[in-house]
Amino acid sequence: MKQIIFDCDSTAGIPGYPMDDALAxxxxxxxxxxxxxxxxxxxxxNGTTEQVYRASRDLLxxxxxxxxxxxxxSSQGEEPVSDAARFIVEETRKKPGxxxxxxxxxxxxxxxxxxxxxxxFDRLKEIVLMGGYTAPLxxxxxxxxxxxxxxxxxxxxxxxxxxxxxxxLTGNNTLEPSYLPxxxxxxxxxxxxxxxxxxxxxxxxxxxxxxxxxEASSYCWDVVASVYLLxxxxxxxxxxxxxxxxxxxxxxxxxxxEQAPDTCLLNLPRVKDLEAYRKEMYGGWLDLKLGKRP
Numbered sequence: 456m457k458q459i460i461f462d463c464d465s466t467a468g469i470p471g472y473p474m475d476d477a478l479a480x481x482x483x484x485x486x487x488x489x490x491x492x493x494x495x496x497x498x499x500x501n502g503t504t505e506q507v508y509r510a511s512r513d514l515l516x517x518x519x520x521x522x523x524x525x526x527x528x529s530s531q532g533e534e535p536v537s538d539a540a541r542f543i544v545e546e547t548r549k550k551p552g553x554x555x556x557x558x559x560x561x562x563x564x565x566x567x568x569x570x571x572x573x574x575x576f577d578r579l580k581e582i583v584l585m586g587g588y589t590a591p592l593x594x595x596x597x598x599x600x601x602x603x604x605x606x607x608x609x610x611x612x613x614x615x616x617x618x619x620x621x622x623x624l625t626g627n628n629t630l631e632p633s634y635l636p637x638x639x640x641x642x643x644x645x646x647x648x649x650x651x652x653x654x655x656x657x658x659x660x661x662x663x664x665x666x667x668x669x670e671a672s673s674y675c676w677d678v679v680a681s682v683y684l685l686x687x688x689x690x691x692x693x694x695x696x697x698x699x700x701x702x703x704x705x706x707x708x709x710x711x712x713e714q715a716p717d718t719c720l721l722n723l724p725r726v727k728d729l730e731a732y733r734k735e736m737y738g739g740w741l742d743l744k745l746g747k748r749p
Contacts, residue, residue: 457555457684459483459492460543462528463677464500464560464603465511467657473501474657475633476559477514479585479677481653482739483557484520489685493546493554494524496539500560500606504530507560518652519746528564535610540567547578554578555684559585559677560603566610569617581620585680586611587709588626589723601626601707608704615699615709615719622683622692622722625709629679632726632733637661637671649743675736682736683724689732690724697721 467477483490495515497507508527515523528539543564547554556579558565565582568575586603593599604611615621641658644650665671683690696718698710712718726732 456488457490458550458553459490459555459557459684460494460496460546461492462496462498462539462543462556462558462560462564463511464498464502464507465495465514466502466506468510468514469502469506470659471663472506472510474660474673475675475677476501477511477657478653478675478740479557479559479681481518481743482678482681482736483685484523485649485739485741485743486685487744492523494526494542496526496528496542496564498528498539498560498563499531500603504528514656517656518743521746529567531561531563531606535563535567536571537564537567539564540571543568544572544575547575548572551578552580555580556582557584557680557684558582558603559680561607562604562610562614563607565618566607566613569613573617576618579619581622581684582614582618583622583624583680583684585624585629585677586626587623587707589709589711590627592626592630594630599626604704604707608701611704611707612699612701615697615704615721622724623709624676624680624683625723626676626707628723628725629676630674632679632729632736633674633676635661635673635675637665637673640673643737644740647741649745650737650741652745653740653743678736679726682732682739686735687724689726689728689735691727693723693725695721695723 465476
């Protein structure tokens with residue numbers, strides 16, 4: 456059983472905003488025999504921290520998961536030590552070596568926690584992140600900007616250089632497995648109540664993307680990190696020496712290079728069995744138990 460702090464910039468439910476953070480969370484909640492999410496800690500990226508906090512709280516309440524704590528982090532440009540950062544420190548002190556940190560937004564909260572207590576990286580069992588890129592990332596014919604590490608490059612550079620046992624699901628490595636055609640998504644999710652609820656609640660994103668790109672499809676980047684956390688056997692690990700700087704993090708660039716004194720060792724996993732991955736991804740969503748809803 457993985458005990459997880461889920462750190463995100465979820466804006467699901469806000470018209471036009473991304474929904475993949477929410478699907479990454481609901482995947483974990485759909486695997487109660489494998490995962491226990493201790494709290495959702497909110498950061499910025501897809502929206503402001505306040506938007507993320509409200510959207511996360513409202514979505515969980517509507518799905519009958521209001522018992523799951525939602526904790527607000529710092530806003531962009533603010534001091535990174537926040538309620539979320541303090542929570543991360545307190546939980547790792549209670550359970551040293553037992554907690555997994557999943558980060559799929561800016562790394563501000565984990566950065567703030569490390570400023571409060573530099574020993575936090577020794578107490579976390581593992582850090583699993585979605586973000587960064589290692590080669591130009593083409594999306595509908597254009598380069599796609601990185602929007603997780605780059606929104607707080609100082610925090611990202613610090614965490615990647617000082618953290619331990621870090622696995623990063625990069626934009627390059629998540630591009631193919633995260634692709635969701637609308638028809639496939641609705642067909643798969645129509646099998647039960649949970650699937651239909653998630654499709655109805657979060658399917659607006661397909662229409663937004665169709666209007667922007669001329670294709671009724673979306674990408675669920677962040678769920679790849681959640682699936683990796685629980686099922687690393689579906690992936691091929693790739694320990695890589697990376698030259699990470701604050702300047703490089705302004706664009707999310709992970710400079711894979713040869714080992715040198717100023718490099719850090721990061722694992723950059725890639726899905727090795729796409730069919731098995733997608734079966735597990737959909738399975739987690741369909742197995743979600745909805746609570747009593749308003």
